Amino acid sequence: MRAEAGDIALVRRVQKGDKAAFDALVLKYQHKVLKLVQRYVRNPAEAEDIAQEAFIKAYRALPAFRGDSAFYTWLYRIAINTAKNALVASRRRPVSYDLDLQDGAQVQAQARLADTETPEALALTDEIRRTVNEAIEALPDDLRLAIVLRELEGLSYEDIAKTMECPVGTVRSRIFRAREAIDRSLREVFDGGLGRIGDLE
Amino acid sequence: MTDRIKEQLSAFLDGELPDPESALLLKRLERDDELRGALSRYSLIGAVLRSDGDVPAARQVAARVSAAIAREPFRAAGFARLPQREALLRGCAGLAVAAGVALGAVALVQQLQSPDTAAPAAVVARVEVPPVEPVVDDTEPATGYTTPPASESSGGLAPAELANFLVAHYGYATPLVRRSVGAGLIGDDSAALQQDVPAAEQGGQ
Numbered sequence: 001m002r003a004e005a006g007d008i009a010l011v012r013r014v015q016k017g018d019k020a021a022f023d024a025l026v027l028k029y030q031h032k033v034l035k036l037v038q039r040y041v042r043n044p045a046e047a048e049d050i051a052q053e054a055f056i057k058a059y060r061a062l063p064a065f066r067g068d069s070a071f072y073t074w075l076y077r078i079a080i081n082t083a084k085n086a087l088v089a090s091r092r093r094p095v096s097y098d099l100d101l102q103d104g105a106q107v108q109a110q111a112r113l114a115d116t117e118t119p120e121a122l123a124l125t126d127e128i129r130r131t132v133n134e135a136i137e138a139l140p141d142d143l144r145l146a147i148v149l150r151e152l153e154g155l156s157y158e159d160i161a162k163t164m165e166c167p168v169g170t171v172r173s174r175i176f177r178a179r180e181a182i183d184r185s186l187r188e189v190f191d192g193g194l195g196r197i198g199d200l201e
Numbered sequence: 202m203t204d205r206i207k208e209q210l211s212a213f214l215d216g217e218l219p220d221p222e223s224a225l226l227l228k229r230l231e232r233d234d235e236l237r238g239a240l241s242r243y244s245l246i247g248a249v250l251r252s253d254g255d256v257p258a259a260r261q262v263a264a265r266v267s268a269a270i271a272r273e274p275f276r277a278a279g280f281a282r283l284p285q286r287e288a289l290l291r292g293c294a295g296l297a298v299a300a301g302v303a304l305g306a307v308a309l310v311q312q313l314q315s316p317d318t319a320a321p322a323a324v325v326a327r328v329e330v331p332p333v334e335p336v337v338d339d340t341e342p343a344t345g346y347t348t349p350p351a352s353e354s355s356g357g358l359a360p361a362e363l364a365n366f367l368v369a370h371y372g373y374a375t376p377l378v379r380r381s382v383g384a385g386l387i388g389d390d391s392a393a394l395q396q397d398v399p400a401a402e403q404g405g406q
């Protein structure tokens with residue numbers, strides 16, 4: 001709930017003309033939106049174009065956004081519609097439609113390859129997932145519990161503090177240290193040749 | 202970029218950073234690419250943790266969107282699509298203003314039609330006071346205060362001004378009030394016209 005409130009606060013800033021606040025919303029949701037769009041569009045570059053278009057549409061429509069629903073729910077609908085319109089324009093069928101007709105692990109792997117198109121992109125995605133999971137496992141218990149309660153359970157800092165029986169400031173610090181530890185591993189992945197940090201924005 | 206700022210960034214991502222600190226952090230985000238990269242990676246970590254499948258790392262989306270909206274003109278949040286409740290409240294407020302104006306006009310007309318129009322309480326419009334010579338009582342010490350002689354015009358409202366006022370505010374009144382005010386205005390006008398006729402002409406008739 002707090003994250004949604006944070007989003008609404010950013011939206012209000014955008015509505016007053018603060019473009020940096022919209023920038024923050026894009027940085028926060030670009031990966032989720034891209035994943036969503038890639039359910040419809042195979043080509044990664046094309047998917048990025050559509051994600052970009054969805055964000056720009058959202059920016060233009062934001063003055064009319066009243067906050068009746070969560071910002072991401074609203075953005076999600078815009079992204080879906082943009083992807084569908086792109087499909088109609090290119091007269092192609094969504095990837096998921098193809099996958100429904102197919103079966104077997106080998107075919108599924110081929111479909112994944114088709115989703116991300118290039119072996120390099122697929123390797124990067126796999127590496128990111130593996131690195132994050134390994135880094136989580138390597139965390140001290142208190143840091144791992146804090147980040148899991150936040151990211152997976154969606155608890156507020158106050159609720160996490162009650163659960164872990166510690167001050168809210170400690171929760172904030174633990175979550176940051178968990179993220180920082182995972183991020184350190186993640187940056188090694190990008191520095192290791194699969195991509196540069198500057199590429200990931 | 203210090204750990205303190207990155208900790209703020211982490212709290213900001215979770216919607217747990219107080220507003221004043223968020224405002225400062227947003228300003229820093231505008232000019233600090235490293236901080237932007239950290240925000241993107243922190244959000245990627247969350248997306249990977251929450252997702253069963255793979256999460257693609259967006260490479261250029263944020264930079265391209267940022268460049269695109271930098272060229273966009275600012276559009277303030279408007280009232281083009283007011284919620285029903287707000288629209289209803291606005292309508293009620295308009296009615297209240299109209300009713301208030303109409304009541305004020307009726308009160309004015311009634312005041313003008315009453316025989317006691319010279320009462321000080323009825324003075325609501327411009328009053329022209331003729332120049333007055335100070336009255337000085339030689340037998341008493343001067344107090345600095347002089348009492349002007351009573352003016353016949355001081356208690357009333359000029360008919361032309363009243364007419365202008367009513368015409369200007371007709372649009373806010375209900376039809377019923379318009380009729381009653383209009384009737385009052387016509388009645389008052391005829392009385393005023395009679396007053397405007399020089400006394401010599403009245404006496405001659």
